[in-house]
Amino acid sequence: KEVETQTKLANVVVLATGGTIAGAGASAANSATYQAAKVGIEQLIAGIPELSKLANVRGEQVMQIASESITNDNLLQLGRRVSELADSKDVDGIVITHGTDTLEETAYFLNLVEKTDKPIIVVGSMRPGTAMSADGMLNLYNAVAVASSKEAHGKGVLVTMNDEIQSGRDVSKMINIKTEAFKSPWGPLGMVVEGKSYWFRLPAKRHTMDSEFDIKNIKSLPDVEIAYSYGNVDDTAYKALAQAGAKAIIHAGTGNGSVSSRVVPSLQALRKDGVQIIRSSHVNAGGFVLRNAEQPDDKYDWVVAHDLNPQKARILAMVALTKTNDSKELQRMFWEY
Numbered sequence: 001k002e003v004e005t006q007t008k009l010a011n012v013v014v015l016a017t018g019g020t021i022a023g024a025g026a027s028a029a030n031s032a033t034y035q036a037a038k039v040g041i042e043q044l045i046a047g048i049p050e051l052s053k054l055a056n057v058r059g060e061q062v063m064q065i066a067s068e069s070i071t072n073d074n075l076l077q078l079g080r081r082v083s084e085l086a087d088s089k090d091v092d093g094i095v096i097t098h099g100t101d102t103l104e105e106t107a108y109f110l111n112l113v114e115k116t117d118k119p120i121i122v123v124g125s126m127r128p129g130t131a132m133s134a135d136g137m138l139n140l141y142n143a144v145a146v147a148s149s150k151e152a153h154g155k156g157v158l159v160t161m162n163d164e165i166q167s168g169r170d171v172s173k174m175i176n177i178k179t180e181a182f183k184s185p186w187g188p189l190g191m192v193v194e195g196k197s198y199w200f201r202l203p204a205k206r207h208t209m210d211s212e213f214d215i216k217n218i219k220s221l222p223d224v225e226i227a228y229s230y231g232n233v234d235d236t237a238y239k240a241l242a243q244a245g246a247k248a249i250i251h252a253g254t255g256n257g258s259v260s261s262r263v264v265p266s267l268q269a270l271r272k273d274g275v276q277i278i279r280s281s282h283v284n285a286g287g288f289v290l291r292n293a294e295q296p297d298d299k300y301d302w303v304v305a306h307d308l309n310p311q312k313a314r315i316l317a318m319v320a321l322t323k324t325n326d327s328k329e330l331q332r333m334f335w336e337y
């Protein structure tokens with residue numbers, strides 16, 4: 001009977017990449033001062049015996065780094081491993097443990113390029129496992145719960161933090177010291193409570209099975225960079241990034257993605273030289289940039305990132321540029337994904 005119930009459990013693979021969820025501090029009082037990416041995945045799984053009631057869980061250490069150091073090559077390596085596992089008959093769901101600093105970028109990347117309807121859940125924590133009220137254990141338990149659930153199929157890449165199920169496309173790290181760090185401007189998709197998921201809404205944007213991008217066809221990612229805007233800004237960073245070979249520059253603009261009059265002429269010139277200019281906003285709670293509002297995008301042949309923050313806009317621009325360098329096509333993609 002025991003064997004029978006065991007075989008009915010979903011097979012979930014946890015791909016570990018590092019971050020605070022694998023962090024360790026000197027004492028239980030160290031919630032903010034600790035080293036990320038220290039604890040191996042076997043030890044993390046062994047620390048949560050309750051996982052074996054949810055799924056047949058096995059771990060794989062893909063890398064062991066703090067996520068601010070993740071490169072495009074790391075993204076491709078992780079994306080390819082996820083794709084291999086998703087293609088495997090004996091894998092039902094995939095969890096990725098990740099540092100929280102760039103978790104929103106990796107989750108969005110996978111959401112765009114993985115051709116599967118199997119659940120892919122990206123999870124991190126705000127406190128290391130050695131701290132009082134560590135959040136990693138429950139976040140990982142919730143990730144495995146969602147990864148092994150039938151309802152999570154076809155909903156794109158998801159993030160489970162702070163009991164919430166968020167869309168990997170929408171979610172962003174909004175504060176760096178609280179366990180309620182991850183928010184979406186459009187709200188969570190659901191909740192996980194005691195290992196059971198409760199859904200309230202669905203993602204509206206194209207993802208995974210419905211995406212025109214496929215990790216299997218992406219050999220490398222082009223150079224896309226971000227320039228931050230603020231009072232007294234000038235064009236130095238934009239020109240330097242283009243000089244260094246950026247194929248597209250994400251304008252991390254103020255407000256509506258507005259552009260300083262000291263910067264506009266240089267961005268027009270860069271566009272004439274072939275660099276794609278993509279206007280986004282760095283406002284905290286989520287930007288909303290519209291074409292020809294603030295700047296005449298049609299006239300300058302610029303693209304708007306709409307609600308994607310600058311770091312997510314970088315991800316979509318890189319993936320999009322593997323297919324096209326046509327600014328109209330890029331803009332279509334920025335509306336659809």
Ligand SMILES: NC(=O)CC[C@H](N)C(=O)O
Pocket residue numbers: 018019020021036065066067068098099100101102124125126127
């Ligand atoms: N809370 C975290 O995971 C942050 C730790 C580290 N900076 C990282 O992103 O990997």
